[in-house]
Amino acid sequence: MEERFEAARPRLRAVAYRMLGSTAEAEDAVQEAWLRLNRTGSEHIDNVDAWLTTVVGRVCLDMLRSRTSRRETALTESPTAHTPEDEALLADSVGLALLVVLETLTPAERLAFVLHDLFAVPFDEVAPIVGRSPSAARQLASRARRRVRSQPADRPAGREIVDAFLAASRDGDFETLLSLLDPDVHLRMDEQYLDLPTEMHGARDVAQFYLGRAQGAYPALINGELGIRVAPHDDTMLVVTITVTDGRITALNAVTNQDRLRELEILPL
Template sequence: MPGEAGDGREADAAASFDPLRPRLSRVAYRMLGSVADAEDMVQEAYLRWHRADRSVIAEPEAWLRRVVMRLCLDQLKSARVRRETYVGPWLPEPVVEEGEGEVEDVTLPLLLALERLSPLERAAFLLHDVFGVGFDEIAVTIGREPAACRQLATRARAHVRADRPRFEVSEPHGMDIARAFFAASRSGDMKGLSALLAADVAMHSDGGGVRPAAPAIIEGADLVAKLHKGFAVLFRKGPSQLLRYAVINGLPGFISRESDGLIQTTAFEIREGRIIGIYIQRNPDKLRHLDGAARH
C-alpha cells in the first residue's frame, strides 16, 4: 500500500542517516558555535537525504557532510550580522562532555579563534585540519578549486596560530584547579583565588544582554580578582549552588545555579598550572540544552 511504502522509505532514510548524525552535528556545531542552529542544519540535511535518490549516492557521509557544510555557510551570513550587534563578549553555546577524561578536538578557545576567520577559511580549516577531509572533496563542498582550498586552509591555520600561539595542552590537574576556583570564589578567599590566576588572565562573560555580565573582556589578575571580590559579597547574599564539575568544550569547569535561579557554565583555560582564560556563559538562550546535563 502507498502508506506502507512511504513508511518503509522513511525507515530506510532514518536507518542510514542516524549513525552519521553525531558526526554531522559535530561539523555543524564547530562551524556555527550554536547547538540549536547545528541541530537545525542537521535536520534540514536529513530532510534532503530523505527526498534524494539515495541509490545513486556512492558515499553517503561525504554527500551529507557537503550538504551540512553548505547549509552552515549560508547560516553564517546571517549569524555574523547578528553578532555585530551582540551585547558584550560573544561565547559559543557550551557543550558538556560526559566524563572528566574526555577531551574535545576543538576547544572553546579554538572556537573563538575560528570566529575571526572568514566562513570559507573556517570551512577549509575544519574540514581539512579537524576532520581530515581531502582538498578535492573540500573543493566540491565549498565551490572552489583545490588549490584555492589549500590556500584558504593555510591562511586559516596561520590566523589560528597567531591567535593561539600554542595549542592547549591537557592539564593533569585541571579539574582540581576548577574545584579550587569554585571554593575560593564563592567563599571570598581572594588570596587563594589570586594564587590560581596567571598574571595575564582574561575573563570572558557572555550574558547576551539578558543577564548581568561584564560588558568587555576583563584582563589581568588584579582586575579579575577585584571583580570576584565583589561577586563574593553577592554570593553571601544569594548563594551560588554547584551542580557539577564537567568538561566544557574540552576545558575543565563547572555548572552552577546562580541566585537568580538560572544556570551558568564556567570553563578554564589552564597553562603551566595557572588559569589564563575564564569563560562564563550566562546567556539563558545558550543554556537551555543543558537543563538535563546540569542534573547529572
C-alpha cells in the same frame, strides 16, 4: 536510508557543532541534511557519507554567512549564536585557543579548516562546498591554520609540530614528515594491533609508516601528555603520546589496548 543516516549522524553533528558553536544550530543543520536526503533519495547518491558531509557543510556555511550579515546590519546583536553552555562545551571540544581563533575566521576559512584539519575531508571535497577550486580551498585552510598557530594561549609546547605532522600525513607529504622527525625517532605499540609493527626505529621508516595514515586522527592530551587520538568514527581506536625535543619528534608511543584506553584521560586540543 534512515539506518545509514543515523550511522552518520554523530559525525555530522560533530562537524556542524565545530562549525557553528551551537548545539541547537548544529541539530538544525543535521536535520536539514536528513530532509534533503529524503527528497533526493539515497539511490541517486554514490557516496552517502560524503554527500551528507557536503550538505551539512553547505548548510553551516549559509548559517555562518547569515550570522555575519546580521552583525553587519545590527551591530548591537551578539556576534555568535551560542549560549554560555555551548561555549563551554565547544571549548572542551576544540580547546580555548582554537575556540577564540575560530571566531575570527571568515565562514569559508572556518569551513575549510574544520573539515580538512579536524575531520580529514580532502580538499577535492571541500572545494565545491565553499565554491572554490581545490587549490583555493587549500589556501583558505592554510590561512586559518596560520591564525591558529599564531595564538599563544592554551597551546602546549610542541603542539605546532603535531599539527604539522598530522597535516603532512594526511596530504601524503613525505619530505615534510621526514623533516619533523628526529633521525633516531622511535615508535612503539603497547601490543600487536592488526598487522602493524609493534616497534620501529628511524625517521625514514616512521615517516613511511605514517604517510596517509592520519585520517580520523586529532591532537589530544593523553594523561596530560601531548599526543594524537585516532577516532575515525568518534570512537577511540588508539592514542599516541608524542615526545618533541628541539623542534623534532623523538618518540611516539601508541596505546591500543582497550582496557588501558579506558583508564586514560583523553582531552581534545
